[in-house]
Amino acid sequence: MAIALSILLGYLLGSIPFGLLLTRLTGGPDIREIGSGNIGATNVLRTGNKAVAALTLLFDAGKAAGAGWIALSLFGEPFHFIAAAAALFGHCYPVWLKFKGGKGVATFFGSLLGLVWPIGLVAAATWLLVAFTTRYSSAAALCAAAFATVASAMFMPWQATAMVAFMTLLIIWRHRENIRRLKAGTESRIGAKADDKPA
Numbered sequence: 001m002a003i004a005l006s007i008l009l010g011y012l013l014g015s016i017p018f019g020l021l022l023t024r025l026t027g028g029p030d031i032r033e034i035g036s037g038n039i040g041a042t043n044v045l046r047t048g049n050k051a052v053a054a055l056t057l058l059f060d061a062g063k064a065a066g067a068g069w070i071a072l073s074l075f076g077e078p079f080h081f082i083a084a085a086a087a088l089f090g091h092c093y094p095v096w097l098k099f100k101g102g103k104g105v106a107t108f109f110g111s112l113l114g115l116v117w118p119i120g121l122v123a124a125a126t127w128l129l130v131a132f133t134t135r136y137s138s139a140a141a142l143c144a145a146a147f148a149t150v151a152s153a154m155f156m157p158w159q160a161t162a163m164v165a166f167m168t169l170l171i172i173w174r175h176r177e178n179i180r181r182l183k184a185g186t187e188s189r190i191g192a193k194a195d196d197k198p199a
Protein backbone atom coordinates (compact mmCIF):
# COMPACT_ATOMS: atom_id res chain seq x y z
CA MET A 1 0.00 0.00 0.00
CA ALA A 2 2.80 2.43 0.87
CA ILE A 3 4.45 1.80 -2.49
CA ALA A 4 1.22 2.49 -4.40
CA LEU A 5 0.49 5.65 -2.42
CA SER A 6 4.04 6.89 -2.87
CA ILE A 7 3.79 6.38 -6.62
CA LEU A 8 0.40 8.10 -6.80
CA LEU A 9 1.56 11.01 -4.63
CA GLY A 10 4.71 11.52 -6.66
CA TYR A 11 3.00 11.21 -10.01
CA LEU A 12 0.23 13.69 -9.22
CA LEU A 13 2.63 16.29 -7.83
CA GLY A 14 5.04 15.79 -10.68
CA SER A 15 2.35 16.16 -13.32
CA ILE A 16 1.48 19.76 -12.33
CA PRO A 17 2.56 21.78 -15.42
CA PHE A 18 4.03 24.81 -13.70
CA GLY A 19 5.71 26.12 -16.85
CA LEU A 20 2.44 26.21 -18.73
CA LEU A 21 0.45 27.59 -15.80
CA LEU A 22 2.90 30.35 -14.90
CA THR A 23 3.36 31.46 -18.50
CA ARG A 24 -0.37 31.71 -19.11
CA LEU A 25 -1.00 33.46 -15.78
CA THR A 26 1.54 36.14 -16.67
CA GLY A 27 0.02 36.75 -20.09
CA GLY A 28 2.52 34.74 -22.06
CA PRO A 29 1.91 32.39 -24.98
CA ASP A 30 1.09 28.72 -24.83
CA ILE A 31 4.61 27.34 -24.52
CA ARG A 32 3.47 24.11 -26.15
CA GLU A 33 3.27 26.07 -29.40
CA ILE A 34 6.78 27.58 -29.36
CA GLY A 35 10.32 26.24 -29.43
CA SER A 36 10.45 22.60 -28.49
CA GLY A 37 6.84 22.54 -27.30
CA ASN A 38 7.92 21.29 -23.88
CA ILE A 39 6.59 22.69 -20.60
CA GLY A 40 9.94 23.02 -18.82
CA ALA A 41 12.00 26.06 -17.87
CA THR A 42 14.27 25.87 -20.93
CA ASN A 43 11.33 26.37 -23.26
CA VAL A 44 9.75 29.00 -20.99
CA LEU A 45 12.99 30.96 -21.34
CA ARG A 46 12.31 31.22 -25.06
CA THR A 47 9.39 33.52 -24.30
CA GLY A 48 11.93 36.07 -23.11
CA ASN A 49 10.51 36.15 -19.58
CA LYS A 50 13.45 35.20 -17.39
CA ALA A 51 11.51 35.63 -14.14
CA VAL A 52 8.84 33.14 -15.18
CA ALA A 53 11.51 30.75 -16.41
CA ALA A 54 13.26 30.98 -13.03
CA LEU A 55 10.00 30.34 -11.16
CA THR A 56 9.27 27.38 -13.42
CA LEU A 57 12.71 25.99 -12.67
CA LEU A 58 12.15 26.43 -8.93
CA PHE A 59 8.70 24.87 -8.85
CA ASP A 60 9.60 22.00 -11.17
CA ALA A 61 12.62 21.24 -9.00
CA GLY A 62 10.48 21.34 -5.89
CA LYS A 63 7.98 18.79 -7.17
CA ALA A 64 10.18 15.73 -6.73
CA ALA A 65 11.78 16.92 -3.52
CA GLY A 66 8.38 17.79 -2.07
CA ALA A 67 6.93 14.43 -3.04
CA GLY A 68 9.92 12.71 -1.48
CA TRP A 69 9.66 14.61 1.78
CA ILE A 70 5.93 13.95 2.09
CA ALA A 71 6.41 10.24 1.41
CA LEU A 72 9.26 10.12 3.91
CA SER A 73 7.12 11.71 6.61
CA LEU A 74 4.19 9.41 5.89
CA PHE A 75 5.87 6.10 5.15
CA GLY A 76 9.56 6.43 6.01
CA GLU A 77 12.47 5.11 3.96
CA PRO A 78 12.89 4.16 1.13
CA PHE A 79 9.50 5.35 -0.09
CA HIS A 80 10.77 8.89 -0.61
CA PHE A 81 12.92 7.62 -3.47
CA ILE A 82 9.90 5.96 -5.06
CA ALA A 83 7.80 9.12 -4.78
CA ALA A 84 10.56 11.28 -6.26
CA ALA A 85 11.01 8.92 -9.21
CA ALA A 86 7.24 8.93 -9.78
CA ALA A 87 7.28 12.74 -9.72
CA LEU A 88 9.80 12.81 -12.54
CA PHE A 89 7.66 10.41 -14.54
CA GLY A 90 4.63 12.61 -13.86
CA HIS A 91 6.48 15.68 -15.08
CA CYS A 92 7.45 13.93 -18.30
CA TYR A 93 4.04 12.33 -18.85
CA PRO A 94 1.37 14.46 -17.10
CA VAL A 95 -2.15 13.10 -17.27
CA TRP A 96 -3.55 16.65 -17.50
CA LEU A 97 -1.74 17.31 -20.80
CA LYS A 98 -2.43 13.99 -22.53
CA PHE A 99 0.93 12.69 -21.24
CA LYS A 100 2.94 15.32 -23.13
CA GLY A 101 5.24 16.97 -20.60
CA GLY A 102 8.75 18.26 -20.10
CA LYS A 103 12.10 16.54 -20.19
CA GLY A 104 12.53 16.40 -16.45
CA VAL A 105 15.89 18.04 -15.88
CA ALA A 106 14.79 20.50 -13.19
CA THR A 107 12.73 17.82 -11.47
CA PHE A 108 15.73 15.50 -11.60
CA PHE A 109 17.97 18.08 -9.94
CA GLY A 110 15.32 18.82 -7.34
CA SER A 111 15.14 15.19 -6.33
CA LEU A 112 18.91 14.91 -6.03
CA LEU A 113 19.45 18.13 -4.11
CA GLY A 114 16.47 17.45 -1.87
CA LEU A 115 17.06 13.77 -1.10
CA VAL A 116 20.71 12.93 -1.87
CA TRP A 117 22.34 16.35 -1.88
CA PRO A 118 25.98 15.23 -2.33
CA ILE A 119 24.98 13.56 -5.60
CA GLY A 120 23.01 16.67 -6.46
CA LEU A 121 26.13 18.78 -6.08
CA VAL A 122 28.06 16.43 -8.38
CA ALA A 123 25.30 16.66 -10.98
CA ALA A 124 25.04 20.45 -10.67
CA ALA A 125 28.79 20.92 -11.07
CA THR A 126 28.76 18.66 -14.12
CA TRP A 127 25.85 20.53 -15.67
CA LEU A 128 27.51 23.91 -15.14
CA LEU A 129 30.82 22.75 -16.57
CA VAL A 130 29.29 21.25 -19.71
CA ALA A 131 26.75 24.03 -20.18
CA PHE A 132 29.27 26.85 -19.95
CA THR A 133 31.73 24.97 -22.14
CA THR A 134 29.35 23.92 -24.91
CA ARG A 135 26.22 26.06 -24.34
CA TYR A 136 24.16 22.94 -24.99
CA SER A 137 21.58 22.45 -22.24
CA SER A 138 20.74 18.96 -23.46
CA ALA A 139 24.37 17.79 -23.44
CA ALA A 140 24.82 19.24 -19.95
CA ALA A 141 21.74 17.41 -18.69
CA LEU A 142 22.81 14.08 -20.18
CA CYS A 143 26.32 14.34 -18.76
CA ALA A 144 25.01 15.40 -15.35
CA ALA A 145 22.60 12.46 -15.21
CA ALA A 146 25.33 10.01 -16.21
CA PHE A 147 27.81 11.27 -13.63
CA ALA A 148 25.10 11.32 -10.96
CA THR A 149 24.36 7.66 -11.59
CA VAL A 150 28.01 6.69 -11.32
CA ALA A 151 28.51 8.74 -8.17
CA SER A 152 25.39 7.31 -6.59
CA ALA A 153 26.47 3.75 -7.34
CA MET A 154 29.79 4.44 -5.66
CA PHE A 155 28.62 6.24 -2.52
CA MET A 156 24.89 5.83 -1.93
CA PRO A 157 22.65 2.94 -0.84
CA TRP A 158 21.13 0.85 -3.59
CA GLN A 159 17.68 2.36 -3.14
CA ALA A 160 19.02 5.82 -3.95
CA THR A 161 21.01 4.46 -6.87
CA ALA A 162 17.90 2.76 -8.24
CA MET A 163 16.08 6.10 -8.17
CA VAL A 164 18.93 7.95 -9.88
CA ALA A 165 19.37 5.22 -12.49
CA PHE A 166 15.65 5.21 -13.31
CA MET A 167 15.66 8.97 -13.65
CA THR A 168 18.76 8.91 -15.84
CA LEU A 169 17.24 6.38 -18.22
CA LEU A 170 14.07 8.46 -18.43
CA ILE A 171 16.04 11.64 -19.13
CA ILE A 172 18.03 9.91 -21.87
CA TRP A 173 14.81 8.68 -23.43
CA ARG A 174 13.23 12.13 -23.26
CA HIS A 175 16.32 13.64 -24.87
CA ARG A 176 16.53 11.16 -27.74
CA GLU A 177 15.72 13.83 -30.34
CA ASN A 178 18.31 16.14 -28.78
CA ILE A 179 20.89 13.37 -29.05
CA ARG A 180 20.13 13.03 -32.76
CA ARG A 181 20.49 16.79 -33.24
CA LEU A 182 23.73 16.88 -31.25
CA LYS A 183 25.13 14.22 -33.54
CA ALA A 184 23.94 16.13 -36.59
CA GLY A 185 25.22 19.47 -35.31
CA THR A 186 21.78 21.09 -35.44
CA GLU A 187 21.02 21.32 -31.72
CA SER A 188 20.18 24.84 -30.51
CA ARG A 189 22.25 26.42 -27.77
CA ILE A 190 21.29 28.01 -24.46
CA GLY A 191 19.69 31.40 -25.05
CA ALA A 192 18.03 30.50 -28.36
CA LYS A 193 14.83 32.41 -29.12
CA ALA A 194 11.41 30.93 -29.75
CA ASP A 195 11.87 31.02 -33.53
CA ASP A 196 15.20 29.23 -33.42
CA LYS A 197 15.55 25.50 -33.79
CA PRO A 198 14.09 23.52 -30.87
CA ALA A 199 16.06 22.12 -27.96
